[in-house]
Amino acid sequence: MTDENKNKKNNKKNNSNSEDQNSLGLTVKKSEDMSEWYSQLVLKAELAEHAPSKGCYVIRPRGYKIWEAIQKYFDKIIKQHNVDNTYFPLFIPESFFQKEADHFEGFTPELAWVANKDEGGERLALRPTSEAVMCDSFSRWVRSWRDLPLKINQWCNIVRWETKATRLFLRSREFLWQEGHCVYATEEECNLDVLDMLEEYKILCEELLAFPVLTGRKSEKEKFAGALATYSIEAFLPDGKAIQAGTSHNLGQGFMKAFDVSFLGQDGQKHTPWHSSWGISTRLIGTMVMMHGDDKGLVLPPRVAFNKIVIVPILFDKTREAVLNKADEIKNMLAEFHPILDDRDEVTPGWKYNEWEFKGVPLRIEIGPRDLDAGQVVFVRRDNGEKQFIKIEDLKEVVPEQLELMHQALFDKAKLHLDESIFEVNDWDAFMSAYEAKKLVKVNFCGEDECEDWIKDKTGGASSRNVPNGDEGMPAEGAKCFHCGKPATCVTFFSRSY
Amino acid sequence: MTDENKNKKNNKKNNSNSEDQNSLGLTVKKSEDMSEWYSQLVLKAELAEHAPSKGCYVIRPRGYKIWEAIQKYFDKIIKQHNVDNTYFPLFIPESFFQKEADHFEGFTPELAWVANKDEGGERLALRPTSEAVMCDSFSRWVRSWRDLPLKINQWCNIVRWETKATRLFLRSREFLWQEGHCVYATEEECNLDVLDMLEEYKILCEELLAFPVLTGRKSEKEKFAGALATYSIEAFLPDGKAIQAGTSHNLGQGFMKAFDVSFLGQDGQKHTPWHSSWGISTRLIGTMVMMHGDDKGLVLPPRVAFNKIVIVPILFDKTREAVLNKADEIKNMLAEFHPILDDRDEVTPGWKYNEWEFKGVPLRIEIGPRDLDAGQVVFVRRDNGEKQFIKIEDLKEVVPEQLELMHQALFDKAKLHLDESIFEVNDWDAFMSAYEAKKLVKVNFCGEDECEDWIKDKTGGASSRNVPNGDEGMPAEGAKCFHCGKPATCVTFFSRSY
Numbered sequence: 001m002t003d004e005n006k007n008k009k010n011n012k013k014n015n016s017n018s019e020d021q022n023s024l025g026l027t028v029k030k031s032e033d034m035s036e037w038y039s040q041l042v043l044k045a046e047l048a049e050h051a052p053s054k055g056c057y058v059i060r061p062r063g064y065k066i067w068e069a070i071q072k073y074f075d076k077i078i079k080q081h082n083v084d085n086t087y088f089p090l091f092i093p094e095s096f097f098q099k100e101a102d103h104f105e106g107f108t109p110e111l112a113w114v115a116n117k118d119e120g121g122e123r124l125a126l127r128p129t130s131e132a133v134m135c136d137s138f139s140r141w142v143r144s145w146r147d148l149p150l151k152i153n154q155w156c157n158i159v160r161w162e163t164k165a166t167r168l169f170l171r172s173r174e175f176l177w178q179e180g181h182c183v184y185a186t187e188e189e190c191n192l193d194v195l196d197m198l199e200e201y202k203i204l205c206e207e208l209l210a211f212p213v214l215t216g217r218k219s220e221k222e223k224f225a226g227a228l229a230t231y232s233i234e235a236f237l238p239d240g241k242a243i244q245a246g247t248s249h250n251l252g253q254g255f256m257k258a259f260d261v262s263f264l265g266q267d268g269q270k271h272t273p274w275h276s277s278w279g280i281s282t283r284l285i286g287t288m289v290m291m292h293g294d295d296k297g298l299v300l301p302p303r304v305a306f307n308k309i310v311i312v313p314i315l316f317d318k319t320r321e322a323v324l325n326k327a328d329e330i331k332n333m334l335a336e337f338h339p340i341l342d343d344r345d346e347v348t349p350g351w352k353y354n355e356w357e358f359k360g361v362p363l364r365i366e367i368g369p370r371d372l373d374a375g376q377v378v379f380v381r382r383d384n385g386e387k388q389f390i391k392i393e394d395l396k397e398v399v400p401e402q403l404e405l406m407h408q409a410l411f412d413k414a415k416l417h418l419d420e421s422i423f424e425v426n427d428w429d430a431f432m433s434a435y436e437a438k439k440l441v442k443v444n445f446c447g448e449d450e451c452e453d454w455i456k457d458k459t460g461g462a463s464s465r466n467v468p469n470g471d472e473g474m475p476a477e478g479a480k481c482f483h484c485g486k487p488a489t490c491v492t493f494f495s496r497s498y
Numbered sequence: 499m500t501d502e503n504k505n506k507k508n509n510k511k512n513n514s515n516s517e518d519q520n521s522l523g524l525t526v527k528k529s530e531d532m533s534e535w536y537s538q539l540v541l542k543a544e545l546a547e548h549a550p551s552k553g554c555y556v557i558r559p560r561g562y563k564i565w566e567a568i569q570k571y572f573d574k575i576i577k578q579h580n581v582d583n584t585y586f587p588l589f590i591p592e593s594f595f596q597k598e599a600d601h602f603e604g605f606t607p608e609l610a611w612v613a614n615k616d617e618g619g620e621r622l623a624l625r626p627t628s629e630a631v632m633c634d635s636f637s638r639w640v641r642s643w644r645d646l647p648l649k650i651n652q653w654c655n656i657v658r659w660e661t662k663a664t665r666l667f668l669r670s671r672e673f674l675w676q677e678g679h680c681v682y683a684t685e686e687e688c689n690l691d692v693l694d695m696l697e698e699y700k701i702l703c704e705e706l707l708a709f710p711v712l713t714g715r716k717s718e719k720e721k722f723a724g725a726l727a728t729y730s731i732e733a734f735l736p737d738g739k740a741i742q743a744g745t746s747h748n749l750g751q752g753f754m755k756a757f758d759v760s761f762l763g764q765d766g767q768k769h770t771p772w773h774s775s776w777g778i779s780t781r782l783i784g785t786m787v788m789m790h791g792d793d794k795g796l797v798l799p800p801r802v803a804f805n806k807i808v809i810v811p812i813l814f815d816k817t818r819e820a821v822l823n824k825a826d827e828i829k830n831m832l833a834e835f836h837p838i839l840d841d842r843d844e845v846t847p848g849w850k851y852n853e854w855e856f857k858g859v860p861l862r863i864e865i866g867p868r869d870l871d872a873g874q875v876v877f878v879r880r881d882n883g884e885k886q887f888i889k890i891e892d893l894k895e896v897v898p899e900q901l902e903l904m905h906q907a908l909f910d911k912a913k914l915h916l917d918e919s920i921f922e923v924n925d926w927d928a929f930m931s932a933y934e935a936k937k938l939v940k941v942n943f944c945g946e947d948e949c950e951d952w953i954k955d956k957t958g959g960a961s962s963r964n965v966p967n968g969d970e971g972m973p974a975e976g977a978k979c980f981h982c983g984k985p986a987t988c989v990t991f992f993s994r995s996y
Contacts, residue, residue, distance in 0.1 A: 049635065049638070051587040051589070052594065052631065052634055053589035053590070053622050054617050057587070058584065058586050058631075059584055059586075061583065064582070064583045064584050064585055065582075065583075068583060084562070085559065085563075085566060086556065086557055086558060086559055086562050087562055087565075087674060088549070089549040089550075089551055089554040089556065089672055090554075090655055090672050091549070091671070091672065092550075093550050112612055112613075112614050113614060114610055115613040115621075116610050116659055119552050120552065124551050126588075133549070133550065137547065137556055140547070146844075157654070157655065159588070161614055174588055174589065
């Protein structure tokens, strides 16, 4: 049963703010059925819910805050690279797709069309990506070498009419992303941009989302429709599946020629420029949830979490006011971390602990009457659950320290899993046993489409992830493809994938 | 000829980065033909251009920076009101529109439909506004009085299949906006929110965009399809036309009942909540351009302008390096104002002055060899063109001062025009002469649809703008409608409009 269909049955129950504590709990363990665990968690932690139109979802406030953290971080990076934001139309005329043949062939199956007729009579598609509509503008904007580089980006919604089973944040008919598009005078500059932005995506994952990724080039079979080369960041998840979490493309000169983009060089001659594009999407939210969450619920990396602390006062009638006053004082003292003070009377402290753990708040501070005299609080980190007593006067120092330690601990755990999952093998049998053990298998590979198709068929789903950049991606002299035995052209990672 | 059709002819010319200085100039004066002046300015100042799909436009980097300034300002306000951002799907099932009868009737003519069939077989519309799809979610999110108020917002694209002539930023088939939607337990809270957000829109226009607006209630004829009451901010433009620049609606309980949203009150009874919504769009960009621009081009209010200063060095061979060094020093000194240092050799200083004036940069600093010895610069404000000599050491003080003075001067000019345009009249003849003189006519009005239709017909376009909030909107006892003579129910502004 797909994620979608399951939800139709459970929608009312899962999406409710019911006060039945059991509804918070997950009915499966992450290690047993990560797919089901993920679906339950995203719904019950109120990150998203299924929309009435099939294959679409609503991003709820808790989910959107994660996207805002990603946007805030990456929009700054974009501007540091002198890239300007823009907005291009959702509607793209059919003839625009047809101008670049590979692009047309690659995207046609998943286009959504507008039923209303444009006055010119041409069919309009909803953008599955914006190369075509942007290149039309570039043909007017680019005239001279002085207009280059032209570097623009847009944050927008994207429509791809998925026919496969959809999953919240991971695969859907509409999602949010950013797409950067740069036009350069030379191939060198274009290549540099493609790799620079790939590196920025890697740093985003490491520094904000607290997980490592593999950066490298996609195979011919897996590259973007219309690209010369596609590079990706690939995260490796706890269930032994990889997920493509961002891409950066060298689009070469194909779109430029198709849309008649050219410039007068300093040499007085007409030249065709080079074109890059790079994007990350709301898929990163799902990737992060799967990477760090546990059987108690969501674990938000500290730099992503908007509310980094929850304060739970332990309230009794006699000491109520004194405890609440102190809790409020602590809240004000730690205001920069946007603490939540949970002073609800209708639920117990234990209930609150469970609820905020489920929602992934990084730090919890408990304060009761006995703590008042001691001038201390109980301090609990979401990732390891360890309890410490901390003096109230030390909190301003301890909180940022512990947030940083938690970020590092989450990253280290994910990094350890990635490192331990990589198996380097040289033949088919070793490949199959590593693949069956859900490893990330590193092999010498011929790089050919046909060979990759065979591997996918035989394994029931293994796909190439990417070829590491630089020397790591180069096979030793004389190395053969682990599958077909032809000369290897690259070193590649294979695994299951989302 | 519509804006659209004109552009098809001139697209290549107007959108180009041509170095022919004449292409910068506007061929009409603002006072002679503001409509044509506006179209030329938006294209030539590179704020936007017409898209290949009819009635749509591309927001270019210079235009998008204005939207970013609006977003940055208002997103902070939204969060101060404890409103959370979210994202709801672009696709809305047809049956959802039909649930609220007025809403369906009001929006049906301008819906765009997806040609692809949803698996359920139902037609999907592209969102013209999100009440329907949000209320579906609210019916799951709202259960108890503890879930209220529920306050959410989204920044997104909106599709309305306009059949009238479209205009860049003002009327188009796709535009960007924010839509806030709040659900309250009581009518009082709901009303308060509607008026609070209207006030925030007014402050946004005054404090960021530097123009005043009229705030008040729309007539029955002009209110939102499905609303109990619609309030608007109306700007009054130099050509004597008003423009609705933002709206805030009390949606009452209509959508709540239609979508079965209810809550269990503290009294243990089931209640229907109240619902508000409020929005501003990229239309504000066009409003601001028309309000402040002049025959030399764009005038960006200082708080909107990202690059608040341009530095133009006067370069001669012998003193080139010294002047450039000083210009660079000034640039660094004023870094917080994002100065542009225009050190191009291929155009003259005079060309640069024209170009940056055209693009609306608030302040210009000119520095030449003679200024070096005097330790001064020539300092020019975009709005009044006055030149002053300013000591370099005083710049850090003078720049913010002058930016504030310029903001105030722009606001004062717009306020004076608004004040001078208001004519209070009591009979039809006085109304007609004020209307023909392109005034904003203030009248006692019966408020009836039929009477408003008659007024529109007789004048060839006069529409009611809004009824001032509070006492100002209440007619004196015994006052009669200026048109039909029936008892007046309100004081209303009438004028031409966009």
